[in-house]
Amino acid sequence: MINRELIRIKTVQLTYAYYQNGSKNIESAEKELLFSLSKAYDMYAYLLALIVGITKESRRHLEVAQARAQREGTEMPSQKFAYNRFALQLEENKMLNELMETQKKSWNDNPEFLKKLYLQITESQIYHDYMTDEQDDYAADREVWRKIYRTFIQNNDDLDALLEEESLYWNDDKDIVDTFVLKTIKRFDEKKKASQELLPEYDSEEDKDYARKLFRYAILxxxxxxxxxxxxxxxxxxxxxxxxxxxxxxxxxxxxxxxxxxxxxxxxxxxxxxxxxxxxxxxxxxxxxxxxxxxxxxxxxxxxxxxxxxxxxxxxx
The missing domain is CATH 1.10.940.10 (NusB-like)
Known part of the structure; x- marks a missing residue:
């Protein structure tokens, strides 16, 4: 996932910081560069997990609506969004769950943000079209999340502020990381179930070596x-x-x-x-x-x- 575009940006930022902090310790600065790149990968997992968090929020609202319908004897609400097949597959994804366990982060710690974002989604035309569309298959479930991500997550000031609070390293990375989240959504395959692979941290060891060398050559x-x-x-x-x-x-x-x-x-x-x-x-x-x-x-x-x-x-x- 960490591509050369991101490596170039981080190398420029860390080279600038190297001269500004005054310590001029290239070993420490190189470790900081690699750590900063790893935090971009953490954000990638965290943003994928946001889809799961919104889905869980939708199930909480569904349970309330079901209880009300049962009590009042009205028609039961649709489960289509709460049990969206793509979102459920992502929720069960082994690789994502391992990454989130390592991070020790959970969207459950931000209930007000999840509720607000969920309500924005359910009030949208994207949600209305999805819920009323006769097409009911995995491709439609995956596509609606691609649209939701681009519309409500990719450019979201509340989310940007929240991410900045979570990590100082996440200030400038989101635009690039968003492209990788969208790429991941598009490549999900229902047949792979929980074993669907996410993007690796580095495409190859060569890219990690490129980051080290570029930084060192620039300084030395x-x-x-x-x-x-x-x-x-x-x-x-x-x-x-x-x-x-x-x-x-x-x-x-x-x-x-x-x-x-x-x-x-x-x-x-x-x-x-x-x-x-x-x-x-x-x-x-x-x-x-x-x-x-x-x-x-x-x-x-x-x-x-x-x-x-x-x-x-x-x-x-």
Whole structure:
């Protein structure tokens, strides 16, 4: 689940923190990086467990409604949402239950949030359409949760505040983690029952090694990278760049020089996007131009044995 996009962002953040905290202990900083990445995986499990929490909340409301209907002699309420087949499969998922047991967290600790979110869902058109749809199968059950997640969980200020209280490491990760939760919902297969695999923490040991190396190269070769920035910033006032811009370029140059399999254009594009999200409004343009100059300089001096696709290397701002 932890992909290179998230690794790049975390490496930039932890490199910035490395210079800000003053201790300059690279071993401790590297452990902090890996711990921060692991917390993103914890959030992934916690957000999947939210679906289970909402489903349990729906069953509590169903029990009350059933008791009332029985007492008043009215029609019994539908169990369709409370016993949604996808949600029940997720509730029984072995891997998710193990992850949540390790975290020692439960959505039962946030009853008011669950109740409010459940009521928002039941008042929506998505819920109404699902409950009245004649289609009653696993695919429909899974699809309604994909829609609910995108509408009520993906952009939810109350949830964002709650997650921030739960972990300081969860401030900036949710947008990326949301994409993996949605991917997981889509790939669930009814036939796999409780044994359905969730996304692994890392796709491969190579990605974990990439995180370690990227961070170390960025720190250990900082002076060399700063010299390159200064040397190639003819059209930019290097001294006036935001400090975060310098950190972003420092990590980008580390990737350019140290990972031969990653195309230059990919590196430039990825770090320009990070600049747009985490630095100043003009940072994307500055960093695109400077990294392009640095890459050409490294190629011309024989230090970088890669090529730039000149048709695509400029980012449209």
């Amino acid at each position: 070769n900082a002076d060399e990278y700063h010299h390159l920035m200064s040397e190639t910033s003819i059209n930019w006032d290097f001294s006036r760049l935001a400090y975060m811009d310098i950190i972003i370029m420092q990590v980008a140059i580390a990737e350019m020089l140290s990972f031969p399999s990653i195309p230059i254009n990919v590196t430039i594009n990825e770090f320009v996007e990070i600049a747009k999200a985490y630095s100043t409004p003009r940072s994307g343009s500055y960093i695109n131009g400077m990294l392009d100059n640095i890459a050409h300089h490294l190629i011309e001096t024989g230090r970088l044995l890669k090529r730039i696709d000149d048709r695509n290397d400029k980012i449209t701002q």
